[in-house]
């Protein structure tokens with residue numbers, strides 16, 4: 001937003017967008033974009049996001065195997081395509097199978113003239129590939145996804161969070177790379193004449209010391225343990241009743257980037273070890 | 285609006301932070317259009333003894349005379365800004381506090397050392413009330429602008445209380461630890477936009493420690509990379525010896 005007070009107050013909303021194509025988006029990140037779409041479509045709607053999103057076309061790419069040991073996409077059911085793209089490519093070795101999901105996708109296919117219609121044998125090969133994938137991708141954490149919300153309820157005071165308090169450097173890297181983290185701060189930048197300026201958004205992170213500090217100096221999440229716990233709850237507990245899904249896509253980036261060696265799979269496994277016997281639904 | 289009267293003063297320091305003003309380039313003219321600089325030893329010979337709207341104070345307090353002088357400046361100035369790490373956190377001058385005062389005095393001044401009074405190094409906020417701090421060795425020019433604007437508007441403004449790593453990752457740098465090099469980013473206050481790492485260097489910790497560093501966690505990272513602790517503690521002491 002830009003404002004000027006030279007002659008009365010004038011305020012102008014600014015939307016920054018450009019037309020672009022995201023190419024080769026894996027299923028975990030397609031899930032991430034779907035999460036953000038849900039968040040920013042809730043009232044009050046975020047028009048900056050929605051306008052920008054409308055100018056972006058997405059071409060997905062299937063993972064035939066795990067990217068590395070940090071991924072946990074099977075746990076959150078993000079290793080198979082489930083929408084969120086215009087076109088979706090699957091590498092079949094000698095050729096690609098492309099799923100057309102939208103009119104935009106259709107137009108791309110038409111105008112490039114590079115594609116031919118798949119026949120039954122191709123589709124059979126795709127089914128075989130997916131079946132093989134089911135043997136490669138196994139639940140990375142020893143818990144049933146439906147038990148996770150209750151597991152979190154039962155482990156709020158867990159020792160696991162205390163261990164994270166000792167390790168975590170509060171650098172915010174895990175949230176900066178997470179496809180479903182969207183927290184921002186609003187910066188008011190006045191120009192040198194003090195007559196106008198702009199307000200803009202800047203990435204923020206719940207892992208940072210000042211994030212939950214409020215007027216008067218009180219800090220609602222002073223302990224790193226509370227901040228780490230908050231991050232995990234924001235992925236596996238809080239979104240579940242609101243959006244009916246986890247907000248972790250299993251992409252593994254938070255684990256890959258953390259210099260303190262905090263690994264999402266290890267954290268979940270530690271919670272399971274400590275708290276799964278308290279989970280009631282397990283026996284249903 | 286009448287232009288605010290601004291003066292620059294220096295205590296124990298290298299005056300490098302004052303030079304940063306001269307390094308501003310074109311923005312310098314915009315700044316000079318807004319303020320009336322009445323005393324600035326680095327670039328002009330005039331002096332001013334009256335009341336000041338803003339005093340920029342560079343350097344740390346290391347003896348009795350300095351302490352008296354900073355109190356006088358404080359009395360004359362409506363707003364006092366501790367300018368640069370020496371002023372804001374004690375900076376490199378704090379290294380003096382590692383030694384016994386008598387011994388270090390002898391070492392520096394020789395046999396006639398008793399003519400030269402000295403005290404433990406103090407940062408400006410440890411001596412007088414300070415309205416704004418701009419930390420950094422030298423200060424990061426964009427931050428000067430932010431603080432000047434806040435001072436002119438009378439709004440609050442303090443350096444970020446999170447580590448340099450935050451800005452470093454947003455700048456998409458490869459972490460120094462991944463290259464096997466020790467970096468003080470994880471315990472150092474951000475606000476410089478990870479200036480040094482963007483330019484291929486490590487963070488030396490020049491902006492001082494964050495308020496709540498995770499010392500145990502940092503030690504674990506060093507162990508993982510086989511970096512000896514004293515090596516890093518020495519680096520930390522370069523800028524953090526005035527920390528109480």
Ligand code: SF4
Pocket residue numbers: 167168169170171172173174175207257258259260261262
């Ligand atoms: S990346 Fe690691 S050290 Fe940094 S805030 Fe996240 S968990 Fe903590």
Ligand code: SF4
Pocket residue numbers: 174177178179180235247248249250251252253254255264
């Ligand atoms: S929590 Fe970690 S694994 Fe899950 S989506 Fe975020 S970055 Fe990826």
Ligand code: SF4
Pocket residue numbers: 026027028029063065066067068071072073074078079249250251252
């Ligand atoms: S986490 Fe890795 S394997 Fe799983 S969908 Fe994403 S890129 Fe593919």
Ligand code: SF4
Pocket residue numbers: 448449450452453457458459460461467468469470478481487
């Ligand atoms: S290079 Fe230094 S500042 Fe950057 S992320 Fe690594 S430790 Fe932090």
Ligand code: SF4
Pocket residue numbers: 420421448472473476477478479480481486487488489490491492
């Ligand atoms: S990266 Fe570190 S040493 Fe360099 S300016 Fe920033 S705080 Fe100072």
